[in-house]
Amino acid sequence: MSAVDLPLVVGVDGSEPSLRAVDWAADEAAMRGVPLRLVYASLWERYEGTSLAQDVVGSPSEQVRAEDIVAAAARRAARRQAGVKITTDVLAEEPEYALVRASRDASALVMGTRGRSGMVEMLLGSVSLTVAAYAHCPVVVLRGSHDNQARSATHGRIVVGVGDKAAGSAAVRFALREAELRGVELEAVRAWRCPAHETTDHPLLAGEPARLHEERAVETLQEALTDAPEHVRLRPHAVEGHPRRVLLAASHGADLLVVGARRHPEHLGLQLGRVAHGVLHHAACPVVVVPEQP
Incomplete structure (x- = not known):
């Protein structure tokens, strides 16, 4: 696969910040003309906990499988950019290892801001820092919005x-x-x-x-x-x-x-x-x- 064909990879965990990253990456993939790959590492919650978005579950108390999380993310990306080819992966391992390895075959890797409870959007989570430090491709960390909405490029x-x-x-x-x-x-x-x-x-x-x-x-x-x-x-x-x-x-x-x-x-x-x-x-x-x- 040539560099121009490499997918844009997004780390998803079912949280609102990660779904905002899906929105942003779907727009980017459409603009670049590349596929979108959604990756969920099933041990993510061991490190930072998971506050699931309403797109993923009907109520926060429901137990949700990893497959449900990536399926919800894929539906969201498809609604936003219908022409983008989307693939999903569920990996039963630590997220930083899974995403750093995924970065070997990615044009870029996109992540939402992940922090613990009240620290979300204030300080970066450990997974995001580790991936940004060791990834083999550019890593995009979405900062600058506190309402979990992806922003189009408006400043020029x-x-x-x-x-x-x-x-x-x-x-x-x-x-x-x-x-x-x-x-x-x-x-x-x-x-x-x-x-x-x-x-x-x-x-x-x-x-x-x-x-x-x-x-x-x-x-x-x-x-x-x-x-x-x-x-x-x-x-x-x-x-x-x-x-x-x-x-x-x-x-x-x-x-x-x-x-x-x-x-x-x-x-x-x-x-x-x-x-x-x-x-x-x-x-x-x-x-x-x-x-x-x-």
Whole structure:
């Protein structure tokens, strides 16, 4: 199967946030012309509990089989986008392992925000964090809506965070493709800071270190966007501040926030940097984490 034929995979568990992810992914699959694969890992509730949506059961007290959950999700996707090919899988294993493995044969993997009880939509669940950290394809985590309704792209703007290694960035390539596909503007953001030890008290030299750091940030943006298609509208933006704070501010009024996460196979622990971890928890729009090579 070629890359253009790979399905869009959605992790479902019967909750309202996961069904919102189904809605969003159905729209994406229709736009991309790819199949939609709905995956339910039956041990999900062991980790975060399952608050089932009314689309799945008549009352919350009913016992529902895994097959009922994926069938309800498939019906919902078909109602939303009748022309999309839909397949379902029920896997009797831990969700993070099942979804990371499914990511090997996916164009992207979509998840709703999953938190415990009152923490839903505030902090990300452990499954979402683990999948975003180890997946082999871009992972979309739907943030920015608190009423469990999928939002169409209305802002006409995608934001991508540009890191230190701008040349060949998978996150930038992904963001450029998304902007081209949607016909929207791409805002490429590079945060910069002037270390305290580089400042000077001399009034004629006070701005020099800051200016040099800003110029380097602008050069990094130019390098990152060298191969951008001519018809994609670009907005390079060098901003002074901490990268996480800068990107969180940029997420307001954006349809997507794209960040890269470098994979270090020799390192133990979550393969997410502080910036990706922070925006996954607090961004005001859907976040895409794109694997980067070390």
